[in-house]
Amino acid sequence: MLITVDHREQSPALLDELRRQNICIERAPLPLGDYRVGDQLLFERKTATDLRLSLADGRLFDQARRLYHWRAQQPDRRVALIVEGRVQPPGAGQRERRILQGALVKIALLWDIPLLRTLLPEESARVMLYAARQHERGKLQAPLPALSCPNETLGTRAGDKHLVQRRLLQSLPGIGPRRARALLARFGSIAAIMNAEESELATVENLGRELARRIRWLVSEAPGIYRVTKRKGENQRASSRPNRSCGAAHRAS
Numbered sequence: 001m002l003i004t005v006d007h008r009e010q011s012p013a014l015l016d017e018l019r020r021q022n023i024c025i026e027r028a029p030l031p032l033g034d035y036r037v038g039d040q041l042l043f044e045r046k047t048a049t050d051l052r053l054s055l056a057d058g059r060l061f062d063q064a065r066r067l068y069h070w071r072a073q074q075p076d077r078r079v080a081l082i083v084e085g086r087v088q089p090p091g092a093g094q095r096e097r098r099i100l101q102g103a104l105v106k107i108a109l110l111w112d113i114p115l116l117r118t119l120l121p122e123e124s125a126r127v128m129l130y131a132a133r134q135h136e137r138g139k140l141q142a143p144l145p146a147l148s149c150p151n152e153t154l155g156t157r158a159g160d161k162h163l164v165q166r167r168l169l170q171s172l173p174g175i176g177p178r179r180a181r182a183l184l185a186r187f188g189s190i191a192a193i194m195n196a197e198e199s200e201l202a203t204v205e206n207l208g209r210e211l212a213r214r215i216r217w218l219v220s221e222a223p224g225i226y227r228v229t230k231r232k233g234e235n236q237r238a239s240s241r242p243n244r245s246c247g248a249a250h251r252a253s
Contacts, residue, residue: 003037053098068113078243082124102172169183186203
């Protein structure tokens with residue numbers, strides 16, 4: 001297996017774990033993502049610090065949007081966002097927690113990008129390998145069966161879908177089961193809720209203008225909340241030739 005790693009990516013522990021698993025590593029400039037397996041599987045990796053900084057300068061949502069469009073170009077493509085480490089630092093305020101939570105909800109909900117949570121670089125490497133091997137065996141590529149009529153094929157599954165929708169809404173700050181049901185009853189879908197104006201949201205029973213304003217703020221977050229520093233090595237010029245190494249050969253050198 002060959003994994004292409006963006007030349008700016010700095011994680012020796014993660015790369016060492018890949019080599020221990022006998023994975024060939026190629027260092028090269030990637031226009032999108034940090035780790036690419038073949039031409040169909042792409043990972044964006046964010047440490048907790050990276051996540052906060054990229055949210056601050058607007059890169060996070062821009063990258064999510066680009067990952068979404070890259071995946072949409074071919075039906076067999078898959079993308080994922082690896083979030084490594086403790087996202088909410090010790091002593092983080094309520095406002096910062098809400099901002100981070102809202103950002104992750106938006107990425108998972110609006111752009112349909114899976115979030116893979118890990119604690120350490122070595123675990124991030126193992127998660128990537130697990131996903132890559134599943135992808136190779138075709139388990140991630142198998143299409144879902146077509147549903148001609150929900151009432152005929154799903155039975156009570158329509159209720160299951162509403163349950164999932166309510167749980168997604170309940171991940172937003174201030175939204176509990178009652179408000180989630182009221183939002184779905186008023187707008188009919190999560191997409192409609194996320195696109196609703198503040199004045200429309202405020203008319204929902206037991207929601208109010210303040211919570212409506214908070215929801216709109218979370219799903220349309222502007223940059224500039226955190227202090228931004230440059231990513232290490234971001235301005236370094238890329239080598240014109242990919243740098244490739246494989247597990248055993250690399251260790252012997």
